[in-house]
Amino acid sequence: MQTEAITLIRKPIGALTPDMFEPVMQAVPELADGQVLLRVKLLSIDPYQRGLLDESPMTGAPVAVGAVMSGRGIGEVLQSRAPSWDVGDLALGEVGWREHSVVPVAGLQRIVKSPMPLSHNLGVLGFPAITAWLGLETIGFPTAGECVLVSSAAGAVGSAVGQIAKARGARVIGIAGGTRKLSLLRDTLGFDAAVDYRAERDLAAALKLVAPNGLDLYFDNVGEQMLDAAFSVLNNAGRVLLCGHIASYDDTFKADTGPRHYREIMNRRWRVQGFVVRDHMARFAEARKALVDLVESGRLQPVVTRIEGLRNAPVALCGLLNGHHVGKTFVELA
Numbered sequence: 001m002q003t004e005a006i007t008l009i010r011k012p013i014g015a016l017t018p019d020m021f022e023p024v025m026q027a028v029p030e031l032a033d034g035q036v037l038l039r040v041k042l043l044s045i046d047p048y049q050r051g052l053l054d055e056s057p058m059t060g061a062p063v064a065v066g067a068v069m070s071g072r073g074i075g076e077v078l079q080s081r082a083p084s085w086d087v088g089d090l091a092l093g094e095v096g097w098r099e100h101s102v103v104p105v106a107g108l109q110r111i112v113k114s115p116m117p118l119s120h121n122l123g124v125l126g127f128p129a130i131t132a133w134l135g136l137e138t139i140g141f142p143t144a145g146e147c148v149l150v151s152s153a154a155g156a157v158g159s160a161v162g163q164i165a166k167a168r169g170a171r172v173i174g175i176a177g178g179t180r181k182l183s184l185l186r187d188t189l190g191f192d193a194a195v196d197y198r199a200e201r202d203l204a205a206a207l208k209l210v211a212p213n214g215l216d217l218y219f220d221n222v223g224e225q226m227l228d229a230a231f232s233v234l235n236n237a238g239r240v241l242l243c244g245h246i247a248s249y250d251d252t253f254k255a256d257t258g259p260r261h262y263r264e265i266m267n268r269r270w271r272v273q274g275f276v277v278r279d280h281m282a283r284f285a286e287a288r289k290a291l292v293d294l295v296e297s298g299r300l301q302p303v304v305t306r307i308e309g310l311r312n313a314p315v316a317l318c319g320l321l322n323g324h325h326v327g328k329t330f331v332e333l334a
């Protein structure tokens, strides 16, 4: 049996472009014991995939030139040589950018069939929202009356952070790029204020206007200048949760320097803490249960960008990195 896959043909130096990938036909390997053959239905498109194209990714194994692009997704079992996995079961795991994928069941998560859209398992009930919920639960702790800022606020993680913080009674401000995203945040998702970082010459001044009493928590998905601007309005004893630094994902060759604002972190008693969701896997089930409750009660609205067709996966990843999408980006295969 042959299947279509998307391979990397050139490593990016700086920005990623879709022409660095190409579709190929490949033979599907025979199943070994403990493996299933999946027909891939949805591919998750995520910022960490940009890092997989570097020589030494922070997360996961690097993708070599000529190899199929790595990526997580949901597939339906077509054949099984694993006990307790049957034809028709749905599974989430590392499937790669291909139509059919042979995978060991050890790394798979079973998807319980439900009336909710399958894509919820990648977004509002999946990794991004679990990241948001656990980040707030373990480090952020927003409480009623506090002021919370989140960057990349219209994205998969950010849109969940804002809505969950709001459900906990906080005042929520989002930073995002463009008027369409600002309107989504304020008019649909119930953010109290939103700032368009692409339109503001002085982001710190714009933040001071919408947070006149300062920030208590900054959930950082972006890093660099956005982190600087957030520091400038952070209250004494404020918290900063470092979740991502997408502003520097293309700067493969730029070495980290020591922390800036070092003296202020001490003098103002700030707590700045990195967060990696995989450290909290023992609490994923608890997080998912809480997210189901938030979704069912209407306090957490799903936001998605759906792109059709395996061949559009490179465009989907580049679009995500360039800020063209809102919410959770996924590719739906025919």
Ligand SMILES: NC(=O)c1ccc[n+]([C@@H]2O[C@H](COP(=O)([O-])OP(=O)(O)OC[C@H]3O[C@@H](n4cnc5c(N)ncnc54)[C@H](OP(=O)(O)O)[C@@H]3O)[C@@H](O)[C@H]2O)c1
Pocket: 046, 047, 048, 127, 128, 131, 152, 153, 154, 155, 156, 157, 158, 175, 176, 177, 178, 181, 221, 222, 242, 243, 244, 245, 246, 247, 248, 275, 276, 277, 278, 320, 321, 322, 323, 324, 325, 326, 327, 328, 329
């Ligand atoms: N620590 C963890 O365990 C963990 C887990 C999951 C995700 N993450 C991180 O969380 C962040 C959000 O992930 P996500 O999946 O929800 O992605 P996302 O926010 O849905 O998509 C990425 C967004 O980043 C923004 N962006 C890109 N380049 C930017 C730049 N130079 N400056 C400012 N904004 C920029 C764009 O939005 P705009 O249009 O608003 O610019 C883009 O839409 C990423 O940094 C990701 O790596 C961390």
